[in-house]
Amino acid sequence: DAEITQSPRHKITETGRQVTLACHQTWNHNNMFWYRQDLGHGLRLIHYSYGVQDTNKGEVSDGYSVSRSNTEDLPLTLESAASSQTSVYFCASGGGRGGLDEQFFGPGTRLTVL
Amino acid sequence: AQSVTQLDSHVSVSEGTPVLLRCNYSSSYSPSLFWYVQHPNKGLQLLLKYTSAATLVKGINGFEAEFKKSETSFHLTKPSAHMSDAAEYFCVVSDYQTGANNLFFGTGTRLTVIP
Numbered sequence: 001d002a003e004i005t006q007s008p009r010h011k012i013t014e015t016g017r018q019v020t021l022a023c024h025q026t027w028n029h030n031n032m033f034w035y036r037q038d039l040g041h042g043l044r045l046i047h048y049s050y051g052v053q054d055t056n057k058g059e060v061s062d063g064y065s066v067s068r069s070n071t072e073d074l075p076l077t078l079e080s081a082a083s084s085q086t087s088v089y090f091c092a093s094g095g096g097r098g099g100l101d102e103q104f105f106g107p108g109t110r111l112t113v114l
Numbered sequence: 115a116q117s118v119t120q121l122d123s124h125v126s127v128s129e130g131t132p133v134l135l136r137c138n139y140s141s142s143y144s145p146s147l148f149w150y151v152q153h154p155n156k157g158l159q160l161l162l163k164y165t166s167a168a169t170l171v172k173g174i175n176g177f178e179a180e181f182k183k184s185e186t187s188f189h190l191t192k193p194s195a196h197m198s199d200a201a202e203y204f205c206v207v208s209d210y211q212t213g214a215n216n217l218f219f220g221t222g223t224r225l226t227v228i229p
Contacts, residue, residue, distance in 0.1 A: 033216070033217075035219075040221060041221060042204060042219035042220055042221040042222050043158075043204070043217075043219040044219070045216060045217075048216060058216070090157060090158065092158075102148065102160045102163060103217060105150075105157035105158040105159070106157055107156065107157045108155075108156075108157055
């Protein structure tokens, strides 16, 4: 069955360190998205990609970067982790046909920055 | 710009009684609207979606929602709550009319089901 996976599921790091969160999907979707979830904010879009070599900034992109070298993967990098980036991160894929289709979500990565 | 407002951050119902989770949207265009559910420590799962077809949309697990353009609402209902319905529910709007594929999430409603 097709799926979307994230790793690691839990990560503790220190302020200033670089961190990369992995996202892998086997749906063969062109569109992939990264969100962060914080209490009182719902999910907020960090970065998104509509295809290989395409990346775009979302609502809360400062301090994050992504790259898309193939269809299956969209890793999220925190260049220099800050305590404000402690959150739960969700990767999603899908949402084609101009947003008419649903997005499929991974299980999430809980990141703690000390 | 697109946005959604979930009117209740927390709803508590007794098992077997009706569920009503309220959502109002703002959109410059005819929107696509979704309800997603998130069980504790899990990812999000689609419950149902509205994409300009029938205004009453049926989803999984007995949930349904009605699109009311005059009220800019898309409330989620279920006739009889089950313990397994306890979760966080998100109302979501898509800005597909602009050609993008992005979703805008409400802040969520936590549903508690009392035995």
